[in-house]
Amino acid sequence: MDIELILNSFPKLLSASVTTLKLLSVSMIIGLFIGLFFAIMRIKNNIFLGKLAYAYSYIFRGTPLLVQIFIIYYGFGQVEYIRESFLWVILKEPYWCAIIAFALNTGAYTSEILRSAFQTIKPGFIEAGKSLGVPNKIIFYKIQIPIAIRQSLPAYGNEIILMLKGTSLASTVTLMDLTGVAKFIISTTFKPIEVFIIAGSIYLFITFIIHNLIKALEKKYSF
């Protein structure tokens, strides 16, 4: 164990975890909207929209995140048509390629989580609203959505933690996130054990915080 290396690389890895958290939060927020959008498509009784949303979730849950990020980053970069279009402004940047891949991936899982949450709402809640003459829109926003969010909190907390670990793939498209910087330090010191132990501990610490935040939210919104 090289204690000096551990002390030296700790601050570098800590500042790299800011990039990791940025990637995580931006993609989770975009992914949440995507997930909500597709979940609503699934519960509306429209066969075409439902199938479309199902196909999306099926494709993104059924392929590895690494493959998705490679297709978006290296794959699209090879297509001349895309390179000459306005899309290239975004796809040129590794940061946005990673965000797109992460958001689409977590969006697929989120849509499943929210869909099942919507479907488990007891019909009695909705009927109670209807019998009071509450408009359908208000029932949806004030009754269905809040209950669905509460129902899906434990599963969604899990998804955040899975995505946190997923962000480590950003280093494969040249981003200097926690894993990227860890690999960089190893490439000059040739000591993987020390560096990966610290990087792993930082990931563990972030997981610990996310876990407890979700737990607190669950408690707050329990009924």
Add this chain to the structure above:
Amino acid sequence: MIKKFSIGLLFSLFLTISANADKIRIGTEGAYPPWNSKDASGKLIGFEVELAWALCRYIGQQCEIVEQDWDGMIPALQMRKFDAIMAGMSITDERKKVITFSQGYADEVASLAVMKGSDLEGMDTPEGINLSLGGGSVNKALKTLTGALAGKTVCTQTGTIHQNFLESGDVGKVNVRTYKTQDDVNLDLASGRCDVALAAAVAFTDYAEKSGKPVILVGPTFSGGAFGNGVGVGLRQASQLGGTLGERDAQLLNKFNKAIDQARKDGVISRLAIKHFGFDASM
């Protein structure tokens, strides 16, 4: 009868173990053509793969070539996943702190590359600079490069002499982007995400030839300084481990040095270099 049989079994077991212990395992990346790469069927090919077999014949021991990602090459050697590195690894002072090298067997120059039509084409620099020599023309060339590279995204492979050079400050503060393999660097150079890339000159000419993409070399070729002193066989430092294992590592260094001497004398290194590089890169 059973006793005899089990002794025989033990003996043959011992033989296989010692035979295995005598096998030299050589680690290579398999992703840095023409130094080392893989053919369509996944078989390791290239200059160093053929040279490794030749050196093993001179040493007179069995060999096995092991594939290893570049970024884990030195740690894998130290953890005894293999006994020697032959992966286009240049002999540098930084690496010598953790491993040892045989004498060099080949030398290459590094070069910048751009896509045709880049504004870096036609840079006014000498044909080649040797950073170890220094002097006025080298300083002038570095100054030209500093100006040319400012604001550009320069791509290179992680943990290479090329990355070290770009981060040394010799060409100012450069926006460096690093990749796991040279293939990834080539892809992003072609896509336009990289304005310019730095690697072994042969890595670019090989890519240009095989892909048909208009990749062209610009600026001077680099040698010396951060670019090291040729490519050699990377080995564990014998002092890292005493006892028989340390002894074996020390012997391996001698064996490789002798084998390289013989291969050079017989013209084997030159012949293989011309076959794979198109010119005599042996040293």
